[in-house]
Amino acid sequence: xxxxxxxxxxxxxxxxxxFIASQVTEKGRESLYDLSGLAxxxxxxxxxxxxxxxxxxQAIFSQGLQKEGKKHLGSENVLAFNRTSAAILATILxxxxxxxxxxxxxxKLPSHxxxxxxxxxxxxxxxxxxxxxxxxxxxxxxxxxxxxxxxDHQIIPLSDFEKIIKISHDSNVLVLVDxxxxxxxxxxxxxxxxxxxxxxxxxxxxxxxxxxxxxxxxMAGNSQLIDIIKNxxxxxxxxxxxxxxxxxxRALEDFHPQRILDSLERKDKIYSQLALLMDGVEKTPTGFMxxxxxILKEINxxxxxxxxxxxxATLMAxxxxxDHNLVTIPAVGMxxxxxxxxxxxxxxxxGRLSDDQIIYxxxxxxxxxxxxxxDEEACLSIVYE
Amino acid sequence: xxxxxxxxxxxxxxxxxxFIASQVTEKGRESLYDLSGLAxxxxxxxxxxxxxxxxxxQAIFSQGLQKEGKKHLGSENVLAFNRTSAAILATILxxxxxxxxxxxxxxKLPSHxxxxxxxxxxxxxxxxxxxxxxxxxxxxxxxxxxxxxxxDHQIIPLSDFEKIIKISHDSNVLVLVDxxxxxxxxxxxxxxxxxxxxxxxxxxxxxxxxxxxxxxxxMAGNSQLIDIIKNxxxxxxxxxxxxxxxxxxRALEDFHPQRILDSLERKDKIYSQLALLMDGVEKTPTGFMxxxxxILKEINxxxxxxxxxxxxATLMAxxxxxDHNLVTIPAVGMxxxxxxxxxxxxxxxxGRLSDDQIIYxxxxxxxxxxxxxxDEEACLSIVYE
Numbered sequence: 001x002x003x004x005x006x007x008x009x010x011x012x013x014x015x016x017x018x019f020i021a022s023q024v025t026e027k028g029r030e031s032l033y034d035l036s037g038l039a040x041x042x043x044x045x046x047x048x049x050x051x052x053x054x055x056x057x058q059a060i061f062s063q064g065l066q067k068e069g070k071k072h073l074g075s076e077n078v079l080a081f082n083r084t085s086a087a088i089l090a091t092i093l094x095x096x097x098x099x100x101x102x103x104x105x106x107x108k109l110p111s112h113x114x115x116x117x118x119x120x121x122x123x124x125x126x127x128x129x130x131x132x133x134x135x136x137x138x139x140x141x142x143x144x145x146x147x148x149x150x151x152d153h154q155i156i157p158l159s160d161f162e163k164i165i166k167i168s169h170d171s172n173v174l175v176l177v178d179x180x181x182x183x184x185x186x187x188x189x190x191x192x193x194x195x196x197x198x199x200x201x202x203x204x205x206x207x208x209x210x211x212x213x214x215x216x217x218x219m220a221g222n223s224q225l226i227d228i229i230k231n232x233x234x235x236x237x238x239x240x241x242x243x244x245x246x247x248x249x250r251a252l253e254d255f256h257p258q259r260i261l262d263s264l265e266r267k268d269k270i271y272s273q274l275a276l277l278m279d280g281v282e283k284t285p286t287g288f289m290x291x292x293x294x295i296l297k298e299i300n301x302x303x304x305x306x307x308x309x310x311x312x313a314t315l316m317a318x319x320x321x322x323d324h325n326l327v328t329i330p331a332v333g334m335x336x337x338x339x340x341x342x343x344x345x346x347x348x349x350x351g352r353l354s355d356d357q358i359i360y361x362x363x364x365x366x367x368x369x370x371x372x373x374x375d376e377e378a379c380l381s382i383v384y385e
Numbered sequence: 386x387x388x389x390x391x392x393x394x395x396x397x398x399x400x401x402x403x404f405i406a407s408q409v410t411e412k413g414r415e416s417l418y419d420l421s422g423l424a425x426x427x428x429x430x431x432x433x434x435x436x437x438x439x440x441x442x443q444a445i446f447s448q449g450l451q452k453e454g455k456k457h458l459g460s461e462n463v464l465a466f467n468r469t470s471a472a473i474l475a476t477i478l479x480x481x482x483x484x485x486x487x488x489x490x491x492x493k494l495p496s497h498x499x500x501x502x503x504x505x506x507x508x509x510x511x512x513x514x515x516x517x518x519x520x521x522x523x524x525x526x527x528x529x530x531x532x533x534x535x536x537d538h539q540i541i542p543l544s545d546f547e548k549i550i551k552i553s554h555d556s557n558v559l560v561l562v563d564x565x566x567x568x569x570x571x572x573x574x575x576x577x578x579x580x581x582x583x584x585x586x587x588x589x590x591x592x593x594x595x596x597x598x599x600x601x602x603x604m605a606g607n608s609q610l611i612d613i614i615k616n617x618x619x620x621x622x623x624x625x626x627x628x629x630x631x632x633x634x635r636a637l638e639d640f641h642p643q644r645i646l647d648s649l650e651r652k653d654k655i656y657s658q659l660a661l662l663m664d665g666v667e668k669t670p671t672g673f674m675x676x677x678x679x680i681l682k683e684i685n686x687x688x689x690x691x692x693x694x695x696x697x698a699t700l701m702a703x704x705x706x707x708d709h710n711l712v713t714i715p716a717v718g719m720x721x722x723x724x725x726x727x728x729x730x731x732x733x734x735x736g737r738l739s740d741d742q743i744i745y746x747x748x749x750x751x752x753x754x755x756x757x758x759x760d761e762e763a764c765l766s767i768v769y770e
Contacts, residue, residue, distance in 0.1 A: 046434065055419060240467075
């Protein structure tokens with residue numbers, strides 16, 4: 001057993017962050033390639049630096065936030081949060097009473113835990129669906145949350161989207177679209193309308209997903225609702241501070257949908273080459289992934305039977321990091337994170353790598369993985385040192 | 386009536402932020418003097434700028450946070466939050482169960498609302514005291530919160546502090562010190578020990594109070610407790626993101642207690658001159674304040690009787706801002722903020738103003754206030770334009 005507990009996962013994450021810190025300190029940030037798709041950029045200008053304060057920064061950047069946020073999401077009013085989970089919490093606390101109900105519709109279960117957790121905290125009940133025919137409002141439903149696209153980048157069909165908004169509004173139930181990556185994935189790649197343009201009351205997106213902003217939540221919608229949610233956010237310290245707002249504004253200014261579209265073409269090209277070299281690669285909308293199960297199949301080695309899929313995928317992610325400086329989520333994620341290795345070609349750093357470099361890193365890492373699997377000492381050192 | 390509702394206060398705040406934005410845009414940040422004591426600095430180095438990301442930033446700055454945070458607060462483990470209110474929420478959610486009790490002791494009521502609000506959200510009961518002889522644990526008390534110093538910079542006597550910690554620990558009840566400004570005020574000016582050095586289990590401080598860090602919360606304490614609280618913080622998006630962590634680290638590196646001590650001396654000097662020119666000035670630990678009631682007395686003008694104390698103090702704060710570029714809380718604060726005008730000489734910008742400039746700004750603003758009070762149009766324009 002290589003990874004026995006969530007404490008071991010904390011140690012794995014610490015080891016990955018330690019490696020990144022020493023790499024960046026010794027060789028500079030450009031020696032690192034974060035293809036996680038969750039790098040969380042902070043593209044401040046140097047002239048922004050002395051304006052990041054509570055009042056001066058608020059004054060300067062809140063104007064930019066309204067302007068750029070409205071352009072991106074289309075709305076009356078915009079509000080930024082420390083994280084999308086914090087936005088969900090503020091919204092449920094502001095709009096749902098104890099004993100009322102939150103309903104969650106998503107393309108595919110399981111749900112992100114922030115929605116049921118926030119409902120529970122407020123003393124509200126919670127139901128979730130991923131089949132449109134099962135969707136039904138309750139007598140006490142106060143809020144419907146629609147997840148526009150899942151972590152796996154599955155999106156909700158347009159007709160289902162419209163149907164849920166219609167059913168909800170016919171009963172005067174508010175609709176929040178949790179469009180973390182969807183605000184860009186759905187619109188840029190699948191040509192779906194923006195959540196608010198389909199009639200939703202509120203939408204929230206994560207400014208680090210398919211764009212180069214900080215890990216933060218950007219909400220837009222009806223002004224009256226935004227004001228109520230803002231008040232709740234300030235009470236519990238959930239709102240984004242001026243420096244983060246500045247990062248969001250600059251990232252929105254720099255947002256070019258074309259980079260997402262370019263990654264589609266590049267993905268097909270790299271995929272067609274990789275597929276000749278190994279079996280387990282699958283496409284995602286803006287890159288590709290290798291599931292833990294597929295890595296195990298790829299290995300096809302009797303000696304590894306005492307390691308779990310998760311352990312093998314974690315090893316692979318740590319080899320990608322340590323041998324090739326590629327950052328992926330199974331290496332740096334929190335305990336319990338998905339062990340699927342995803343490489344996002346819409347990530348900023350993908351532009352600094354050639355197709356060959358990416359293919360080489362994956363195939364070489366797989367080769368190294370096969371070599372070390374029977375050597376327990378080597379495995380421990382890769383994951384924990 | 387000049388200010389009729391909290392909506393009017395929102396408009397007043399917007400007007401102040403608009404003025405600050407145009408001032409900073411046209412004349413640069415150095416034309417502004419934020420003496421609120423809550424400026425919330427963000428002293429990043431230019432070389433930090435490309436490291437503020439989710440994983441690279443986390444890797445680099447979390448090491449600095451542990452080092453500097455432990456030095457400042459003295460502890461095993463450190464955790465940063467988006468705001469101190471978010472830290473309070475995470476702690477109560479993590480350590481207190483529904484039906485249990487939170488007790489809050491503070492030098493003087495009223496309490497900061499984040500503590501009772503968080504207890505209520507968790508379904509816990511809440512009691513508060515500001516007299517040591519009234520303090521008594523209940524059967525279900527799970528957490529005692531001690532506020533080290535109030536917004537008005539009143540501090541808790543050392544003997545009361547020690548007594549509460551002893552009573553709590555004798556019954557195995559955990560103690561959190563809410564030391565927002567106290568972590569510096571109590572230790573630097575009043576020579577009290579740090580909260581953890583007195584035996585508290587956890588302490589949280591606001592990194593924008595009496596130091597030049599971002600508006601954020603820095604918690605320290607027992608590692609096992611910090612881990613539980615960290616888990617809860619991540620669930621609801623309450624933790625500080627890497628860019629904010631970077632701001633905290635740089636501010637802690639730059640923290641010099643001497644600047645607080647210097648402000649004491651300067652305060653006495655300016656106060657002795659101001660007291661000759663007007664009656665209503667009072668000392669605070671690191672500056673002075675003019676209460677709304679004292680401004681009203683100072684005016685002593687029959688014609689103002691249709692304006693409330695709050696309205697007159699707001700006018701004064703807006704004149705200080707617009708005529709002298711001095712930022713104070715009654716101008717930029719949220720609706721319901723205290724109308725007392727405070728000038729903090731420990732604020733970073735205070736170093737760029739001479740004593741004479743500060744005295745001139747206050748006395749001239751008072752003169753202008755007297756002139757405009759009977760002119761409704763002028764008052765409206767000062768507060769809302």
